[in-house]
Amino acid sequence: MGVIASFIGVYLPYITITIFTVGFIYRLAAWATIRSPVKIPVFPGQDSPGKSIARVLLDVALFRSLLRFPGNYILWAGSWIFHICFLLILLRHLRYFLYPVPSWVMAFQTVGIYAGLLILVPLLYLLLRRLVFADLRFISNFADYFALLLLISIASTGLILKFFSRVYVFDVKTMIMGLITLQPNPSVIPDSFWFLTHFFLVQLLLMILPFSKIMHLGGVFFSPTRIHYFEKGSHSIEVEE
Numbered sequence: 001m002g003v004i005a006s007f008i009g010v011y012l013p014y015i016t017i018t019i020f021t022v023g024f025i026y027r028l029a030a031w032a033t034i035r036s037p038v039k040i041p042v043f044p045g046q047d048s049p050g051k052s053i054a055r056v057l058l059d060v061a062l063f064r065s066l067l068r069f070p071g072n073y074i075l076w077a078g079s080w081i082f083h084i085c086f087l088l089i090l091l092r093h094l095r096y097f098l099y100p101v102p103s104w105v106m107a108f109q110t111v112g113i114y115a116g117l118l119i120l121v122p123l124l125y126l127l128l129r130r131l132v133f134a135d136l137r138f139i140s141n142f143a144d145y146f147a148l149l150l151l152i153s154i155a156s157t158g159l160i161l162k163f164f165s166r167v168y169v170f171d172v173k174t175m176i177m178g179l180i181t182l183q184p185n186p187s188v189i190p191d192s193f194w195f196l197t198h199f200f201l202v203q204l205l206l207m208i209l210p211f212s213k214i215m216h217l218g219g220v221f222f223s224p225t226r227i228h229y230f231e232k233g234s235h236s237i238e239v240e241e
Ligand code: HEM
Pocket: 086, 089, 092, 093, 096, 112, 113, 115, 116, 117, 151, 154, 155, 156, 157, 158, 159, 160, 161, 162, 166, 167, 169, 172, 176, 195, 198, 199, 202
C-alpha cells in the first residue's frame, strides 16, 4: 500500500471531518449571532413563525427563489434536477456507511445509478451558462467554476468506478466502517487510481464546503428575508391629517 493511498484512506478522512465540522459549526454560529433587529421579510411576507417555517421549507424543497424572475425556468430545472440527483446518489452511497444496510437504502440502489448518470447534465449546463453568457461570465469567479468542476470530477470518477474500473465494494465498506469505528485498516484501501481520486475529491469537497458558496445549504435557514415575519402593526406608519 503506497504512502499516498494510506494518507488518503487513513489520515486525510480525520483531517477532513475535523475541518468540515469545525468550519460548519463556526459558520452557523457566526450567522446565528449576527444581530438583525429590523424585520425584513420580502413582500408579501409572512406574519407568523409558522408561516416563516413553511416558507423556508417550501423554498428549500421547490427552489422558488429561482422562479421569481421570468425566464429562469431552465436554471430552476437545472438546479432542482442537480440537487435531487445529488440526494439520490448520497442515499445510494449510504450502503457504505450503515451495517446492516437498511431496506430503504437498498430501495435507492438502482435509481441512484441513474441519478449518477443524469447529474452530469445539469452540472454541465450550470457550467456552460457561466461560460457562454457574458453577464454571467462577468459575475462568476474562480470559486464558482471550482465548485462545479469539482462536482463534475466526483461524478465522473464515480461513473468510471461503476462502469469501467470496478473495485471490490466490500473493501470500500470495510475501509469506511474501520474509519467510523476509529480502527482504520490500511490493508483494505482499494489500490485503484480512480477510487483514490474519487475519495480524495469527495474529501476536498467536504473541506472547502464550509468556506464556499455551497454553504448556502446552511445559510438558507438564516436568510432574514425568509425567516423574518411581520409583527402585527410593526410596519404601519401614522400619517398626520
Ligand atoms: C465517502 C464518500 C464516498 C465514497 C467512499 C464513494 C465511493 C464510491 C464507489 C466505491 C463507487 C463505485 C460503486 C460501484 O462500483 O458499484 C462510487 C460510485 C459513484 N460515486 Fe461515490 N463515493 C463517495 C462519495 C460520493 C459523492 C459525494 C458523490 C457525489 C456526486 C459521489 C458520486 C458517485 C457516482 C455518481 C458514482 C457512480 C454511480 C454509483 O455507483 O453510485 N460519490 N462511489
